[in-house]
Amino acid sequence: MxxxxxxxxxxxxxxxxxxxxxxxxxxxxxxxxxxxxxxxxxxxxxxxxxxxxxxxxxxxxxxxxxxxxxxxxxxxxxxxxxxxxxxxxxxxxxxxxxxxxxxxxxxxxxxxxxxxxxxxxxxxxxxSDRTEPLPPAPERLRMVVSRTRPAKEAVHVAEALNAELVPMGSAGAKAMAILRGEADIYLHSGGQYEWDNCAPAAVCEAFGLHCSRIDGAPLQYNRADVGLPDLLFCRKEHATRVLNLVAAM
Structure with missing residues (x-):
């Protein structure tokens, strides 16, 4: 037994x-x-x-x-x-x-x-309980995007920052790519749900990343409407510029 x-x-x-x-x-x-x-x-x-x-x-x-x-x-x-x-x-x-x-x-x-x-x-x-210092960012930033449908906001911001687009699948894989030193910004719009980003948000926040909606509002969970259509995960030093570029679209 x-x-x-x-x-x-x-x-x-x-x-x-x-x-x-x-x-x-x-x-x-x-x-x-x-x-x-x-x-x-x-x-x-x-x-x-x-x-x-x-x-x-x-x-x-x-x-x-x-x-x-x-x-x-x-x-x-x-x-x-x-x-x-x-x-x-x-x-x-x-x-x-x-x-x-x-x-x-x-x-x-x-x-x-x-x-x-x-x-x-x-x-x-x-x-979220076992964190490490983030690897240093390269001179040219990297932005993870959907393999099949990169968000227009992400493409716009990448062009403005001269950032490299890195196609990737899972939302969790994209978010963890920043922590693993494979990317620097994850900007998404166009549809997700709470289960797509709750765990990634918890881990990313613990590692010291900026985590918010693309208008800068906080991410909120356990709501009646489980849709959570957009987000920004990135190093804190890049957050203000990215949010301003999105707001100016």
């Missing part, structure tokens, strides 16, 4: 959940039984089942919001709400790329307080 162990530390729990869900998704992919969209759907489903079961056991009093589970507005009465994306970057996961992730974030009082972003393709989990 397996003894259930309660993990008291929220950050440790987030990291273990994200890492394990990523390993589960990798196992589904490596089975070789599915491909493309079918593989993406299966990976999402299996990883989500694990996350929902584990959170129900480890944090039964907390609310949960997952991309892959039916939402219930009962979470709005909760101070603490786990916001998860079992496979962020389903297309990249299905294509057997490395730029996909698993997001496990904890919103406390509407703020992204704790988070972990697992990048299984890189065998890395970035977490």
């Amino acid at each position: 397996v003894t259930k162990v309660r993990i008291e530390d929220d950050a440790e729990l987030a990291a273990r959940l994200a890492t394990t869900a990523g390993q589960i998704a990798v196992a589904v992919r490596e089975s070789g039984l599915l491909d493309g969209k079918e593989l993406g759907s299966a990976g999402d489903k299996v990883a989500n089942a694990f996350l929902m079961k584990a959170l129900a056991e480890q944090r039964p009093e907390d609310g949960v919001l997952s991309e892959e589970s039916r939402d219930t507005l009962k979470r709005l009465d909760k101070e603490r709400v786990w916001i998860v994306d079992p496979v962020d970057g389903t297309r990249e996961y299905g294509e057997r790329r490395s730029d996909w992730g698993v997001h496990v974030g904890l919103s406390i009082g509407g703020r992204a307080a704790i988070g972990a972003v697992a990048l299984p393709g890189l065998n890395v989990t970035m977490r």
Whole structure:
């Protein structure tokens, strides 16, 4: 009989959940039984089942919001709400790329307080309780953008800054690219949801990045409308200039 162990530390729990869900998704992919969209759907489903079961056991009093589970507005009465994306970057996961992730974030009082972003393709989990100094920025800045639909604001700002565009998949992979020294700015508009960026925001804030909407407003979580269509993650020294360039469009 397996003894259930309660993990008291929220950050440790987030990291273990994200890492394990990523390993589960990798196992589904490596089975070789599915491909493309079918593989993406299966990976999402299996990883989500694990996350929902584990959170129900480890944090039964907390609310949960997952991309892959039916939402219930009962979470709005909760101070603490786990916001998860079992496979962020389903297309990249299905294509057997490395730029996909698993997001496990904890919103406390509407703020992204704790988070972990697992990048299984890189065998890395970035977490809000284990930070490191940011690598130095290069002379020419780099901006991560969608592989398929770069936001017009991002393209405009990149041109104004003479920044290099770096196409990438998952929102979590883009955000973590800044922390890993592969990029400097992540500017997005055109549609996301709370599960796309709660965990990345928690990790990025812990590492000292500027994190906001593209008008400078704070990111807020556990709302009735879970749409969160735009964001800016960047080094703090670049934030004012980027926000001003967006405002001037």
